[in-house]
């Protein structure tokens with residue numbers, strides 16, 4: 001989440017106004033609640049600590065008050081659940097990520113199917129059956145698309161090249177294979193479609209740049225305020241939807257026609273739109289505007305959950321690699337060996353053999369360093385196994401650092417980068433575990449994680465084979481923080497061709 005800090009002055013004034021009006025508003029905490037961390041200023045509560053000092057502040061709270069505890073941020077009580085309690089949140093349907101996301105990331109205001117649990121279940125089923133189960137059939141295409149991206153975005157680096165906006169660059173790198181899988185090989189050759197895929201999430205999040213000051217009154221007030229322009233017809237993402245619709249229509253019409261003419265001889269292309277066309281729920285004889293809207297809605301849910309996340313983590317993994325020269329040779333050696341074995345054409349078996357790279361990627365995901373995340377809303381009053389109770393409506397945040405930096409699981413120095421921990425313990429990067437929550441846990445764990453890790457591994461494999469990758473400082477670069485949320489460093493990376 002981005003906060004614009006330039007508007008600090010107006011921020012202060014609005015703040016004072018709200019402070020005066022609402023200084024009486026106090027959080028009500030019932031008897032058996034987790035301990036409330038004391039605070040000095042009404043309304044503001046722990047907001048400033050949460051925004052500017054989350055890591056240290058929460059570590060102190062954890063030590064003093066145990067697990068879980070309550071803090072007071074943006075006028076709301078949040079329960080912070082760490083290593084001992086965190087797992088419970090993911091085991092029951094009482095806690096809902098989607099319900100909490102509606103207030104943080106109001107995508108439902110632009111993609112109406114986001115409000116419909118059935119539609120989301122269909123998306124998840126599609127990812128499982130259409131993508132994960134057929135991943136081996138997509139691998140060659142993912143590889144090809146990633147190579148096109150790499151050649152385009154990074155290209156020839158006979159002279160070392162500093163690529164500054166690595167994060168942005170990588171969203172178009174990842175957009176290409178995702179487009180290929182979703183809408184097929186033909187449309188994914190179109191640069192406008194790739195841009196629409198790559199920019200969709202970024203443009204949507206432009207409405208989130210407004211600091212959540214009005215949340216002090218109520219989170220709903222903030223959400224109504226920031227989505228106000230949408231109601232008057234402004235939409236940061238409309239042009240992306242239009243681009244995709246324009247290119248989809250002729251392709252879908254052609255497929256329907258071919259099917260009619262060829263009958264049994266029709267050879268269905270392998271992609272998600274074909275899966276969609278064959279789904280009885282979405283069966284159609286004509287491609288109407290309404291139908292196109294439906295399919296775009298569906299596709300953009302996958303786009304918004306897949307591209308930004310994956311590009312953020314491949315970027316971060318590259319910084320992790322670039323900052324650790326001691327690992328370069330070992331991991332490069334594995335990639336060269338596999339490259340020779342497959343003659344440059346990776347199959348899923350070859351990707352599964354990249355065990356050192358897999359372990360490295362897992363470690364990069366584990367040490368991503370978001371302090372707390374994955375907000376879940378409590379849908380009805382709930383009592384934890386330890387007897388503590390929280391009321392309906394409460395937001396529970398997962399204290400990821402507490403889970404990922406557990407000394408029992410990761411030894412006396414859990415914060416250090418342990419590149420081969422996954423390899424030595426037989427934990428693949430896709431496997432969720434009680435001390436590895438980057439993909440969530442339980443029934444709702446990220447259904448896209450197999451695709452994501454696959455893309456990251458293929459991408460890194462190709463990059464490491466082709467380039468020396470360094471940080472400008474020669475050291476490990478620091479992550480950038482927005483409140484408790486981490487994003488990859490912004491210093492850029494230096495790419496230089498390897499001599500072959």
Ligand code: HEM
Nearest residue numbers: 097305306309310313438439440441444445446447448452
């Ligand atoms: C490195 C990349 C990714 C990370 C770190 C990530 C992380 C997550 C997390 C933490 C959750 C919540 C899980 C929970 O509540 O237990 C989630 C849910 C989800 N992810 Fe991912 N994800 C990634 C990539 C992807 C990709 C590539 C796709 C699509 C192909 C995807 C689709 C989804 C969907 C649809 C959900 C919602 C599941 C539900 O509501 O039940 N994700 N992801």
Ligand SMILES: *[C@@H]1O[C@H](CO)[C@@H](O)[C@H](O)[C@H]1NC(C)=O
Nearest residue numbers: 129130131134137270271275
């Ligand atoms: C998976 O691939 C097979 C073989 O090409 C195909 O018949 C099947 O429809 C695919 N599944 C999905 C859900 O796309």
Ligand SMILES: *[C@@H]1O[C@H](CO)[C@@H](O)[C@H](O)[C@H]1NC(C)=O
Nearest residue numbers: 168192195196198199202239
């Ligand atoms: C996508 O975003 C980039 C960077 O902000 C911008 O230069 C480009 O014009 C955008 N493309 C589209 C189609 O919106």
Ligand SMILES: *[C@@H]1O[C@H](CO)[C@@H](O)[C@H](O)[C@H]1NC(C)=O
Nearest residue numbers: 083084406407408409434435
């Ligand atoms: C580490 O995690 C395990 C499992 O969640 C837990 O039982 C153990 O108490 C944790 N260790 C520490 C030192 O917090």
Ligand SMILES: CC(=O)N[C@H]1CO[C@H](CO)[C@@H](O)[C@@H]1O
Nearest residue numbers: 153162163164165168169172
């Ligand atoms: C597509 C894209 O954003 N490419 C950029 C990648 O990074 C370099 C270096 O900052 C830019 O010059 C490219 O325009």
